[in-house]
Amino acid sequence: MTELVVLNPVADAKTEKFELASRLTDLNGKTIGLFWNAKSGGDVLLEQNAELLKQRYSGIKFRNYLGAEGFVMRHLTAEQAEVIARECDAVIGSTSD
């Protein structure tokens, strides 16, 4: 028998950990952001989310957001995230894929 000993090629990741936001208790009367990154089809998907949720929750409102920077894919910027955090109770996002 012989033994081949090699070094592991995979690097450890280093990331700053954080927790998910607290979830809402229910969606009645809440303002929901619909964030689209501009990829084809995602806008239709989000519009339909709004239609479906309106049927189930009274007083629910929606605000549309398109990523502030980019091209085929438009990204959320820190400034835009601040605005959305002020304006919405929750957000549904679509990148279309």
Next chain:
Amino acid sequence: MFELEKRGVPTVSWTAERFIDDAQASALAFGLTTIPMAMMPVPATNEPADRIRQMAADSIDQVIDGLTKPVSPKVTKVAARPSEVLKFQAEDLLEAFEKMNNSFLDEGWSDGFPLVPPTSQAVERMLSGTSLGREKVICLLEPGNGMATVEKIAINAVMAGCRPEHLPVVITAVQCLSDPKTMLRNMAVSTGPHAPLIIVNGPIAKEIKINAKACALGPGSISYANTVIGRSLRLIMMNVGHCYPGILDMDTIGSPTKYSMCVAENEDDNPWEPFHVERGYDKDTSTVTVHFNYGVCDLLDIWSTTPEGLMERYSSSPINIGHVGAGLWLIGRRADPRYHVEAKDHDFILMCPDHARIFANHNWDKDKIRQTLYAQALAPFKVLFKDMKLVKAAHPELMWLKDHPDLMLPVLETPDCYEIAVVGADVGRSIFFWGANEPVTKPIEGK
């Protein structure tokens, strides 16, 4: 979505089934244990509106649950790192070699070709190629934020078949990847076949035998250094950056260009100043440039004897309407708001020396070639881009274009979006790359 969760806003992300592992791996890279998702069976792209609405209806309960119920961490297929040292026992070394390769294939650590075993002795030899300490962290490599220590880079360079003298080029290529201007996360995780082209300039190219002439992009023994340096960068993207196919590399089909692409500029036969000098470095400084590209196009012209003749053919290459960069400027620029960077998309020409001589002998410099390409590589607005919603978001001042669908427009944003380096041998054949954002060049250090 991660930025919103950080700010205390609960979110749900619509995610196609094929992208679930990718989204989960992205959550880990961004510091979350998971990200709430609503699953759809296929991406919404290319689907008719009725089908998209049905997918929304089928999974709307997942949206509601994601916003209102606690979310459990999901199991991910992201490659684990069980220990620093791996042992393979067998009857003989060849069998042990096969076991190691099979194990690395199972783990997802391989590019598919046999790997050279990264024994501690081989890694020590590799590390002798740099003056940098093995524990030095070159960068956190996206998309997985792996710690790119000199040692981890060296291990992957051994696996690729590199020699110690290649290591400084590999390390510098990693530094190029980590430059925010490279927008590596976008390049790595995209559904497009983003492949890094490495261009080496300066004295090191000859010192370590990087081929700049015939068959420089390989294959073959004369391009050995090119092949293994390019290969090492892909292995590093995978094992250090965690950009594994199907998990954080969501390419739809892939590309042979993603295995390895490295050349040196043919400075001997370049009638102009070298590419790196153009980018602000001294001729005697050795540099590495990395530019992500999508596809390769043959640029044959064995007939023209004038720049004008050559330009007729050269100008046809950028007009590939299916390429993401064609007309991209109409809807914005590639951007990464995390680093406050944005870039125009650039195409790259590797020009054969005899074409370069024709231009130079007629007193054409690269700027004149770029200007001419810009002026001649045109396509009608209606085929460059049709979604006025996105044109309006990026350039509301250009909304008048919708009434001029046949107006011919430049394919790329500005003349400087065409990059040119002289590579290869004579006989009238250049290469055109449809490229992504701007190339990044860095000097080689730590030799």
